[in-house]
Amino acid sequence: MATNAAAPPCPCYDTPEGVDILGRYDPEFAAILTRDALAFVAGLQREFRGAVRYAMERRREAQRRYDAGELPRFDPATRPVREAGGWACAPVPPAIADRTVEITGPAEPRKMVINALNSGAKVFMADFEDALSPTWENLMRGQVNLRDAVAGTITYRDAARGREYRLGDRPATLFVRPRGWHLPEAHVLVDGEPAIGCLVDFGLYFFHSHAAFRSGQGAGFGPFFYLPKMEHSREARIWKGVFERAEKEAGIGRGSIRATVLVETLPAVFQMEEILHELRDHSAGLNCGRWDYIFSYVKTFRARPDRLLPDRALVGMAQHFMRSYSYLLIQTCHRRGVHAMGGMAAQIPIKDDAAANEAALELVRKDKLREVRAGHDGTWAAHPGLIPAIREVFEGHLGGRPNQIDAAAGDAARAGVAVTEEDLLQPPRGARTVEGLRHNTRVGVQYVAAWLSGSGSVPLYNLMEDAATAEISRVQNWQWLRHGAALDAGGVEVRATPELLARVVEEEMARVEAEVGAERFRRGRYAEAGRIFSRQCTAPELDDFLTLDAYNLIVVHHPGASSPCKL
Ligand SMILES: CC(=O)SCCNC(=O)CCNC(=O)[C@H](O)C(C)(C)COP(=O)(O)OP(=O)(O)OC[C@H]1O[C@@H](n2cnc3c(N)ncnc32)[C@H](O)[C@@H]1OP(=O)(O)O
Ligand SMILES: O=CC(=O)O
């Protein structure tokens, strides 16, 4: 790609025709938002916006059918793709044959990016999605961090602690997760309308780093991506188009870019073969995004009183529908020659209680053992402190092999399990309680407060919480209220009503204030978060995403940031 033209004469962004930047000007950001990089992003936006709009409309149309009683199912029209034995995805690039442990974390803060790359994990998934609050500052700093990480020059000085951070000898291989198709980027306008968030994330990172990545980490391939929250293979087809356009403009071979698709919506589990087929030249497998998957189960069945979820804490991978999803994902990936990645255990290290810490670690070990025995080729870690234990489980089981793609190994294959539509839809079992409603509320409000303040992943009650886990709290409360679920209140049955939720919100807000302290509560955005969370849980129609509604509250426009200087 061509390099940037001469810098503009005043401190504002130098934008190509039809592009306006409404975010704060910063010289560091300007090195990312170059005229050529923006022209590349605008080209993607112009070519694919119609297809994205259409795909989003199809999502709404499918939801209307589910609301009317139809169940998600395998598409009879694409049966030949699913049943054909004669196709496989492109061979796995050597640089990512071994993905036994992948650490995830937001693309900003910078220190965390360095820690993740040095963590001992094989892969670092740098997140612009579930773990990142998409403020302008976070997004742009995230881009700066990734450019420097790929260049190998990233450093950070923690002045308060007198600590220097720099890359070690064998950093993890970088995957980048752009936002989902549904999220706009309100600080970047293309032809007067907000850009599609993921095209900004993808486009800027690709533009600045593809060459360095391919000659370094990717060993001739890459860059590598994780693709979130898709609901249908037509959305994967758009990504394929984006990749091909990017490869062509960069002058690199078709199939250089590779991506792992997160199967984290209920409709997508019926489309896994079709998704791999669309992306077969660009695929790096599939991943069980379990938290969004649970969120999507509730969302898809929002109109169904017969499919209420039990307490959030009871919806784990041992539930039949979750186990079936993981088995089918493993079978599908191995049949097509790519990695079947496991997901995230929510436990994180507990610093001040050795026994509780050991118990949390044991839960992580069990989860990972279940995954590797099922046939997964690798898995996720939320925190560097978990990596030794997870590595021990995966590497111990794989016995020196980088993955088990060819082995037809694992419970998913051994038992000859034929996963059916009924298996994938079986309602989860367990109790629904007022304590569950309280926990959802406590977690949901604190998460929204953190997100509004710029943190997209936070530790709460010794668990990792991010946008996906918080969504479960929100939609579960909404579902219980909408259908007047019977909740156990210590042996007494009560109905979930708006009045009950109002009382719970008031009491839980008081509890949170006592936990975090009055000063932090006052300075944080807790009151605002309480109002947003309550409104969302009681809305007559379920909002598609918590973060879409709340996004308007983190958009900060700096009028004139680009337009006065337009050349
Ligand atoms: C559903 C999904 O999508 S899962 C994927 C998306 N979610 C995520 O990626 C969550 C990733 N994890 C995290 O964000 C963090 O671990 C949290 C927020 C849960 C906890 O973070 P903290 O409270 O800062 O953890 P803690 O205080 O124990 O951190 C200790 C050290 O580990 C580092 N650390 C913690 N988590 C990570 C991580 N995921 N990546 C890199 N470094 C990390 C911290 O930076 C800190 O470093 P330092 O000693 O140099 O200061
Ligand atoms: O992105 C992962 C998930 O579990 O959601």
Ligand SMILES: [Mg+2]
């Ligand atoms: Mg997710």
